[in-house]
Amino acid sequence: MSSSVTRSIHGNPSPASDPGAEIEALREQLRHHEYLYYVLDAPVITDAEYDTLMNRLKALETAHPELLSPDSPTQRVGGRPATGFQKVPHSRPMLSLDNAYNEADLRDWDRRVRELAGSLPVRYVAELKMDGLSLALHYESTPDGGARLLRGLTRGDGQIGEDVTTNVRTIKSVPLTVSPDKITESGIHTVDGRLAFGQDFEVRGEVVMPLASFRKANEEREREGLAPAANPRNFAAGTLRTLDTKVVAARRLDFYAYFLLTSAEYSPLGQQAALDALTTLGFRVNNHRNTFTEIEGVLGFLNEVEALRETLGYEIDGVVLKVDAQATQLRLGYTGRAPRWAIAYKFTASAGISQILDVEINVGRTGKLTPTAILIPVLIGGTTVSRATLHNADEIARLNLRIGSWVKVERGGDVIPKITEVIVDAEHPEGTGIFSMPETCPDCHTPVHRAEGEVDYRCTNVDCPARLRESLLHLSHRKVMNIEGLGEAMVQQLTDAGMVQSLADLYTLTEEQLLTLERVGQKSAQTLLTQIDNSKQAGLARLLMALGIRFVGERTAELLASEFGSIDALAVAPQEELERVEEVGPKVAAAVREFFENEKNLALVERLKTLGLKTTAEKRIRTDQLAGLTFVLTGTFPTLSREEAKEKIEAAGGKVSGSVSKKTNYVVAGEEAGSKLTKAQELGIAILDEAGLWALITTGSSPKDPLP
Numbered sequence: 042m043s044s045s046v047t048r049s050i051h052g053n054p055s056p057a058s059d060p061g062a063e064i065e066a067l068r069e070q071l072r073h074h075e076y077l078y079y080v081l082d083a084p085v086i087t088d089a090e091y092d093t094l095m096n097r098l099k100a101l102e103t104a105h106p107e108l109l110s111p112d113s114p115t116q117r118v119g120g121r122p123a124t125g126f127q128k129v130p131h132s133r134p135m136l137s138l139d140n141a142y143n144e145a146d147l148r149d150w151d152r153r154v155r156e157l158a159g160s161l162p163v164r165y166v167a168e169l170k171m172d173g174l175s176l177a178l179h180y181e182s183t184p185d186g187g188a189r190l191l192r193g194l195t196r197g198d199g200q201i202g203e204d205v206t207t208n209v210r211t212i213k214s215v216p217l218t219v220s221p222d223k224i225t226e227s228g229i230h231t232v233d234g235r236l237a238f239g240q241d242f243e244v245r246g247e248v249v250m251p252l253a254s255f256r257k258a259n260e261e262r263e264r265e266g267l268a269p270a271a272n273p274r275n276f277a278a279g280t281l282r283t284l285d286t287k288v289v290a291a292r293r294l295d296f297y298a299y300f301l302l303t304s305a306e307y308s309p310l311g312q313q314a315a316l317d318a319l320t321t322l323g324f325r326v327n328n329h330r331n332t333f334t335e336i337e338g339v340l341g342f343l344n345e346v347e348a349l350r351e352t353l354g355y356e357i358d359g360v361v362l363k364v365d366a367q368a369t370q371l372r373l374g375y376t377g378r379a380p381r382w383a384i385a386y387k388f389t390a391s392a393g394i395s396q397i398l399d400v401e402i403n404v405g406r407t408g409k410l411t412p413t414a415i416l417i418p419v420l421i422g423g424t425t426v427s428r429a430t431l432h433n434a435d436e437i438a439r440l441n442l443r444i445g446s447w448v449k450v451e452r453g454g455d456v457i458p459k460i461t462e463v464i465v466d467a468e469h470p471e472g473t474g475i476f477s478m479p480e481t482c483p484d485c486h487t488p489v490h491r492a493e494g495e496v497d498y499r500c501t502n503v504d505c506p507a508r509l510r511e512s513l514l515h516l517s518h519r520k521v522m523n524i525e526g527l528g529e530a531m532v533q534q535l536t537d538a539g540m541v542q543s544l545a546d547l548y549t550l551t552e553e554q555l556l557t558l559e560r561v562g563q564k565s566a567q568t569l570l571t572q573i574d575n576s577k578q579a580g581l582a583r584l585l586m587a588l589g590i591r592f593v594g595e596r597t598a599e600l601l602a603s604e605f606g607s608i609d610a611l612a613v614a615p616q617e618e619l620e621r622v623e624e625v626g627p628k629v630a631a632a633v634r635e636f637f638e639n640e641k642n643l644a645l646v647e648r649l650k651t652l653g654l655k656t657t658a659e660k661r662i663r664t665d666q667l668a669g670l671t672f673v674l675t676g677t678f679p680t681l682s683r684e685e686a687k688e689k690i691e692a693a694g695g696k697v698s699g700s701v702s703k704k705t706n707y708v709v710a711g712e713e714a715g716s717k718l719t720k721a722q723e724l725g726i727a728i729l730d731e732a733g734l735w736a737l738i739t740t741g742s743s744p745k746d747p748l749p
């Protein structure tokens with residue numbers, strides 16, 4: 042299958058007899074198509090064709106593990122750092138920028154720049170100021186004259202960053218390799234015919250979470266009973282520091298390059314040329330940029346950008362101006378914390394004034410009461426806002442909010458609008474009172490409860506109709522039991538008619554019952570019943586999600602399911618055993634215990650079992666091949682990072698120690714192994730290479746001929 046696709050896309054089929062050549066050809070094609078798709082937004086093949094190429098490459102690499110390389114497109118989701126992130130000093134400090142908030146600030150800055158520049162040219166490059174977090178990418182040269190991603194560092198304190206390379210690799214707009222051709226074409230290696238820098242270079246830029254990804258990921262969090270992230274920037278920052286690469290990959294971050302650093306003291310290219318070079322090298326560079334010789338032009342650009350802001354699909358918080366020419370940059374230099382040759386013009390957050398007409402209380406499936414302010418509609422940044430979240434009772438008290446209050450409403454990009462302050466505090470319109478949370482659930486009138494140390498009020502009635510409706514909607518979700526026909530209107534009808542009073546009742550519904558509902562014909566009734574019936578086979582992980590145990594979302598449900606294998610085993614697992622599961626901490630473990638200690642929940646589970654729902658999952662087999670053995674790692678391994686090697690050893694029950702002693706059983710040595718290897722040789726400790734380690738893990742016996 043691959044060769045015909047290969048030919049139709051690239052025109053030169055690779056010799057099937059040479060897997061190495063075919064692997065390289067596939068990698069190159071995949072990189073090219075990733076670039077077209079993720080950087081240029083202009084794919085030329087379908088997703089299916091892309092998958093075909095990717096699957097072929099995966100198959101070849103599985104068949105020839107010796108040909109695996111960390112910069113293969115298959116390796117974007119690699120292992121994961123087992124023990125947090127290493128701190129690494131920046132090649133040069135990552136500074137911040139001085140801010141300008143209005144035209145006067147900008148004109149002042151322009152005047153200072155011109156004074157200091159003297160006779161040197163002053164031209165500005167205006168770029169968007171993307172609202173994410175900055176990232177430094179180090180590329181090292183490869184023998185073929187190309188380069189590859191060596192590491193990615195967060196800003197940290199500006200001097201020392203955190204090594205988030207494994208996570209950065211999952212960002213598809215970050216090139217893992219740069220071909221020699223692109224390096225030559227970019228011109229970055231020569232300026233006026235001389236070598237401008239050694240082949241290593243560094244690219245700095247901004248990691249952003251596109252609004253579409255943000256919305257999707259937040260919906261996911263809400264389904265897991267977690268508070269939604271406040272804004273894409275915080276979410277992006279949290280994501281990049283997540284220990285699970287799969288989570289990072291799923292969240293779809295993006296990287297925009299805005300700075301090229303070479304190993305010469307300063308970039309010999311002007312900023313404008315550097316951005317063009319970055320584009321040629323295959324980085325995503327924001328297209329919305331321009332150059333201006335006068336500050337008037339810049340002011341026009343600011344207006345254009347304000348108008349554009351709503352349509353971008355990611356958040357920006359201003360415009361960055363940089364002096365273009367390198368000579369002028371050098372002359373202007375730096376203050377302690379920022380370059381004098383650049384400035385950030387910050388937009389004020391979009392805000393409007395409105396009046397609170399009412400406060401609506403929604404009851405979620407966990408019983409949580411969420412207040413929402415109903416506002417007189419107000420136009421903010423091109424969008425009409427008529428509702429704003431009030432988060433919780435503490436927030437309402439802090440703002441001293443009343444129904445009738447005039448308030449300032451802010452929205453940043455696509456985030457749910459929020460009320461930031463009360464405008465006329467003293468003079469509330471007549472007849473208004475301080476708002477307080479209701480004492481009973483607005484739906485079932487059971488007294489609400491606020492647990493100690495928590496900000497939220499909850500309806501404690503597990504049979505509350507509002508909670509049931511939300512639980513059914515959650516259960517029907519594509520990623521849970523996947524019952525498409527169970528939408529909001531259907532749920533409302535089923536609960537209003539009293540046909541469904543518990544999740545289990547869903548599985549006793551009959552066609553006759555459904556036909557008594559409005560707008561339900563024989564066909565739609567049949568479809569719904571089939572979907573409900575199919576969902577019985579969804580398996581333990583999805584069932585756990587459907588049950589709505591607090592903090593148990595998709596990933597946790599999968600981990601619990603594969604660890605325990607059945608709901609019966611999970612139901613009796615003690616707290617400590619639950620905490621031993623990957624990614625399960627005391628909070629999640631306690632929530633699971635609480636769920637299974639509740640009689641009503643146990644009865645529900647029993648009933649679901651009787652109704653034929655699958656309550657088992659394939660159990661993961663843990664190996665203990667390396668139990669009781671201590672390893673020391675040294676040098677660089679061909680395919681595994683140190684962290685990955687450590688993780689593999691620990692997963693197989695072994696221990697990894699930092700120093701060689703008589704108690705060490707094996708030293709795993711890679712390239713450029715240091716004093717630890719010498720010490721191991723002195724002590725006569727067995728030495729393995731990476732292949733030897735693999736053999737030990739998979740077969741449990743050490744290879745015949747370990748390294749000398």
Ligand code: IVH
Nearest residue numbers: 136137138168169170171174175247299361
């Ligand atoms: S240049 C020497 N260009 O804004 C400083 N920064 O407030 C180099 N940012 O830390 C920064 N878009 O994270 C630059 N086009 C852009 C930017 C940008 C966003 C961020 C960056 C920086 C912060 C400064």
